[in-house]
């Protein structure tokens with residue numbers, strides 16, 4: 087494989103990077119900050135990034151008395167003798183060469199850099215196969231998923247989905263940077279590769295069905311791309327059950343008042359405008375009525391409230407306020423008096439079978455509904471996963487091993503801000519890493535509003551443009567080489583450019599996001615196993631899509 091030679095190493099240090107003198111026929115303008123290059127040492131290839139470009143001269147007379155009227159011909163003739171350019175490059179990954187005289191990359195793959203090459207090692211342009219060797223190749227394994235291309239090249243940059251689902255992850259960026267599109271891409275990658283199953287809280291009705299994008303196109307939902315046998319839609323909105331146009335749902339989810347726990351109510355404290363005394367009052371109610379505390383509270387008549395306040399020592403004003411506020415919750419159509427966990431248990435059973443579940447909020451798309459339902463459902467799901475993992479540890483039978491589960495939540499700060507993250511199930515999942523085979527995909531505009539302790543646990547971060555200093559600090563919590571990454575984040579375009587960093591990529595890199603368009607759908611649909619259509623599915627396909 088031949089690479090275009092650009093120059094040779096003339097100096098450097100492990101920490102500061104390598105200095106390379108450019109060959110006379112290579113213009114400094116042919117090199118850009120952030121370009122990827124290869125330095126060929128005797129034993130290793132160093133996949134490196136250009137961090138600085140300098141102009142030098144060998145004769146002080148040239149700088150003291152430059153020949154300003156010299157023709158371009160003379161300027162060119164001086165290049166390499168009196169004038170030259172150097173570039174600073176930072177080795178990011180090293181790959182052992184297969185043998186001393188060959189440039190074929192060894193199978194061991196890229197590794198963190200632990201040494202530097204000697205003087206006169208050659209600097210060359212990175213080729214497509216170098217990128218494939220470092221970032222992986224969709225053709226080489228289903229775990230590699232192309233997320234986009236480097237800004238100046240059209241080479242696919244992959245992330246490793248197996249590594250992605252091993253830890254909780256974050257998708258960040260201010261409004262309109264393309265977070266929801268990134269989530270669609272990543273979910274498609276995970277579904278197509280089968281590395282994990284997904285539970286998606288589709289708060290803004292974006293993932294299950296088609297949706298119009300800002301530039302006026304209709305984009306496909308996951309149910310269309312993967313079929314209803316792979317992606318199930320549970321909805322809170324019973325009116326959604328009668329919808330046509332490919333937007334039908336599979337199950338209607340209802341929540342019992344007796345399933346709501348004090349933790350859920352406290353999470354909604356701000357939304358419900360609860361007083362500071364609410365927690366203590368709930369504690370007293372729980373002491374008396376156990377699991378039925380909320381059902382009892384919303385049904386209480388004034389006399390019963392008076393009696394309760396006297397005997398339990400509750401404050402009557404607080405109790406009345408709490409009742410008033412929780413009646414708002416009880417009035418939701420999807421709330422019933424007594425609920426069962428049957429549907430959530432069935433949901434987990436479907437996840438076990440390799441199906442993916444989208445929880446659709448329909449009309450109930452307020453933060454209050456989102457927080458209540460996502461927390462309650464996730465608590466049950468995590469409990470079932472915990473039981474499964476304990477069973478698997480006992481039997482050590484491969485068949486009992488739970489499939490890794492990824493739970494996607496938008497507006498994640500509602501669950502993971504510093505005030506609540508210690509109490510919510512989402513905070514627990516983020517902290518316990520993948521102990522119970524459950525990880526999170528956290529989506530948010532404001533990484534600064536997420537508990538730094540949770541941020542530092544996120545394995546992979548995909549970040550679009552952020553302008554607020556606090557958010558940039560937040561997204562870089564717990565990562566090294568911050569000054570370089572900060573510069574990279576600041577340089578992003580406002581749309582469709584992201585910085586990939588962390589566990590699923592060998593090194594941080596900026597990419598132009600892959601388009602979620604017809605070509606992408608074709609790639610996903612092409613890989614979809616086609617199960618035989620049932621008669622009802624066939625009719626739906628025929629008339630709805």
Ligand SMILES: Nc1ncnc2c1ncn2[C@@H]1O[C@H](COP(=O)(O)OP(=O)(O)OP(=O)(O)O)[C@@H](O)[C@H]1O
Nearest residue numbers: 261262263264265266267299300301599600601602
């Ligand atoms: N990968 C992509 N393919 C096609 N279009 C994209 C892509 N990424 C972003 N866009 C365009 O950018 C617009 C904004 O993207 P998106 O809705 O994902 O933003 P967002 O970050 O989720 O915003 P918000 O925080 O307001 O939800 C889209 O409507 C679409 O037109």
Ligand SMILES: [Mg+2]
Nearest residue numbers: 264265266267
């Ligand atoms: Mg969005």
